[in-house]
Structures are given as structure tokens and as C-alpha cells.
Amino acid sequence: MDQFLAEIQPGTVIWLLVAVFVISIIFRGVRIVPQSDKHVVERFGRLHSVLGPGINFVVPFLDKVKHQISILERQLPTASQDAITKDNVLVQVDTSVFYRIIEPEKTVYRIRDVDAAIATTVAGIVRAEIGKMDLDDVQANRSQLIDTIKGSVEDAVDDWGIEVTRAEILDVNLDQATREAMLQQLNAERARRAQVTEAEGQKRAVELQADAQLYSAEQIAKARRIQAEAEAYATAVVAKAITEHGIEAAQYQVALKQVEALNTLGAGSGSQTIVVPASALEAFGDAFKMLKGNK
Numbered sequence: 001m002d003q004f005l006a007e008i009q010p011g012t013v014i015w016l017l018v019a020v021f022v023i024s025i026i027f028r029g030v031r032i033v034p035q036s037d038k039h040v041v042e043r044f045g046r047l048h049s050v051l052g053p054g055i056n057f058v059v060p061f062l063d064k065v066k067h068q069i070s071i072l073e074r075q076l077p078t079a080s081q082d083a084i085t086k087d088n089v090l091v092q093v094d095t096s097v098f099y100r101i102i103e104p105e106k107t108v109y110r111i112r113d114v115d116a117a118i119a120t121t122v123a124g125i126v127r128a129e130i131g132k133m134d135l136d137d138v139q140a141n142r143s144q145l146i147d148t149i150k151g152s153v154e155d156a157v158d159d160w161g162i163e164v165t166r167a168e169i170l171d172v173n174l175d176q177a178t179r180e181a182m183l184q185q186l187n188a189e190r191a192r193r194a195q196v197t198e199a200e201g202q203k204r205a206v207e208l209q210a211d212a213q214l215y216s217a218e219q220i221a222k223a224r225r226i227q228a229e230a231e232a233y234a235t236a237v238v239a240k241a242i243t244e245h246g247i248e249a250a251q252y253q254v255a256l257k258q259v260e261a262l263n264t265l266g267a268g269s270g271s272q273t274i275v276v277p278a279s280a281l282e283a284f285g286d287a288f289k290m291l292k293g294n295k
Contacts (some may be wrong), residue, residue, distance in 0.1 A: 028060035038104045040067035050105050069104035073165055076115055081123045083130040085138060093130065094170040097122055097153065103161030111160050118157060122167070125152045142169055157158055 032055055039051040041063050046061055058065070076097045083091055097118060101107050111117050129148055130138055138145065146177050150167040157164065 001030055006051045025060050029057055031056045031065060036070055036072050038069050038071055038101075039065045040069065040104055040108055042066040046063065047105055047109065067104065069101055069107045070103070071101055071105065073098055073100045074115075076122075078170060079119055079123065081126060083127045085130055085133060085135045087134045090175060091130065091135070091138065092173040093126055094173070095122055095126055096168045096170055097164060098166040099157070099162050099164045100167075101161060106119055106161030114160060114162065116280045117160070118153070118162070121156045122149070122153055125149055125156070126169075138172060142172075145169065253268075 031039065031051055033051050033053050035053040037053070039056075040047065041051060041058055043051045043059070043063050049058075051058075053064070076099075077093055078096050080092055080094050083093055085091060101114075106113055126149060129145060129152070133141070133145070146167055146169055149169075150164055153167060154164045244257060
């Protein structure tokens with residue numbers, strides 16, 4: 001080994017040192033940033049640049065990668081905060097927020113604990129927004145409340161280089177007394193709806209019965225009108241016949257009615273005896289002669 005070192009010329013050693021120095025410079029000047037990260041570079045203690053994913057070059061010994069920031073989406077731990085609604089009901093709201101860092105130079109130089117800052121901001125906004133709404137509105141318009149909270153948080157954290165991707169209200173909890181009061185109100189509302197439904201059913205039944213009676217009266221009146229029209233038509237025909245043929249037509253109609261009456265009497269059941277006066281027999285005989293003559 002000593003013999004090998006002795007054989008090395010001084011110029012060769014210098015070249016080796018230069019090569020090592022150059023390799024070190026290249027190694028320190030090249031920075032490979034993963035796709036999920038961004039690197040914040042400082043020069044003499046001040047912000048110089050932000051390195052994106054891929055191969056980047058910096059000035060060795062002057063530039064220093066001070067912060068390596070993940071740009072993946074993050075989720076804050078579920079937080080619970082008390083809030084009072086507009087109608088003075090105390091509720092406990094469980095919230096969760098998702099965000100990602102898009103401008104790391106703002107995040108690292110403007111806020112120390114970004115998670116705690118966002119959590120505090122969300123808690124204040126939730127209390128403020130719920131204080132503007134009644135309890136029923138909080139329960140019914142949860143999606144609208146979520147959108148409002150998300151927009152307010154985005155405006156509050158804009159200077160921190162953060163994008164709020166999603167905000168969720170996981171649950172709205174009530175104290176036991178409020179739950180019991182709401183249950184009683186719900187039962188009362190159900191009873192009221194049942195009574196209204198029953199009353200509407202009875203009203204509809206009365207309306208249908210009245211419609212049926214009206215329809216029956218209309219049909220009876222229609223039948224009577226048709227019958228009256230038929231009788232009027234028959235009377236008109238007889239009157240016309242009397243006008244055209246004189247007294248013979250009237251006698252013919254009387255004879256026809258007498259024969260029909262006789263047939264009705266003869267069609268009766270039983271063994272009853274019918275006594276007909278002699279004058280009636282003569283009238284029937286004249287009727288039969290007249291009917292026979294008209295035929």
C-alpha cells in the first residue's frame with residue numbers, strides 16, 4: 001500500500017481531489033423532488049425559490065432546502081364545538097375539514113401551526129353561522145350550512161397558501177332535555193296530521209254522498225222530463241188527429257181506452273165475478289164496432 005501511494009504523482013492527487021470536489025458540487029446542486037412534495041429553498045436565510053416535482057438545480061453552498069412540504073390532501077382530526085342557535089338551543093357540532101397546501105412559501109412563513117390555526121378558524125365560523133339559524137334550519141339545511149362554512153374558511157385561510165377541498169358537519173348533537181321536547185313536538189305533529197287526514201276523509205265522503213244525491217236527482221228529473229215530453233207528444237198527436245178527422249177520431253180514442261180497460265179487468269187472477277152494466281156493454285159494443293170499422 002505504501003509503495004502504491006509512493007508511486008502516485010502529486011498531479012494525480014490534485015486531479016483526484018478536483019474530481020471529488022466536482023462530484024460533490026453536482027451532488028449538492030441537483031435536487032430531485034417527489035411528485036407529492038414541494039421544497040422551499042433559502043439563500044442566506046431568505047426565501048429564494050420553491051422547487052416543484054422533478055429534477056431541480058440549486059447553487060451549492062449558497063442555496064439550502066429549508067422546508068420539504070407535502071402537497072397531499074390532509075384531514076384535520078374531528079373537532080367538536082358547542083354553539084347556540086338563533087332560538088337559544090345549545091348544540092354540539094362535530095366537524096371535519098380537508099385541505100391541501102398549494103403555496104408552501106406562504107404556509108411556512110405566515111403561520112406556525114397550520115392545523116391548529118385551521119381548527120380554531122373553523123370553530124369560530126361554525127359558531128357564528130349556527131348562531132344565525134334556528135335549530136330546524138340547522139337540521140334541514142345542513143348542506144347549505146356546509147357550503148357557507150367552507151366558503152368562509154377558504155376566505156380566512158387564503159393568505160396561508162391553503163386550499164380547503166372539503167368541509168363536513170358529521171353530527172349535530174342535542175342535550176337530553178331538548179331531545180325530549182323535540183320528541184313531544186314530533187308526536188304532537190303526527191297526531192295533528194292524523195286528525196287532519198281523518199277530517200279530510202270525512203269531508204270527502206260527505207262531498208261524494210252529496211254528488212251521488214245530486215246525480216240521482218238529476219237523473220230522476222231527466223226521466224220525468226222525457227216522460228212529460230212523451231205525453232205531450234202523444235197529446236199533440238191526438239189533438240192533431242181530432243183536428244184533421246173531427247169527432248170520429250176522439251170517439252175512436254175513447255173506444256180504444258174502453259177496450260184496453262176491459263182487457264185489464266179480464267186479465268186479473270182468481271175467480272172474481274165482474275158485473276158490467278147494460279149501458280157499459282152497449283158502449284163496449286159500439287167501441288168494438290168502431291175499432292173494427294177503423295181497421
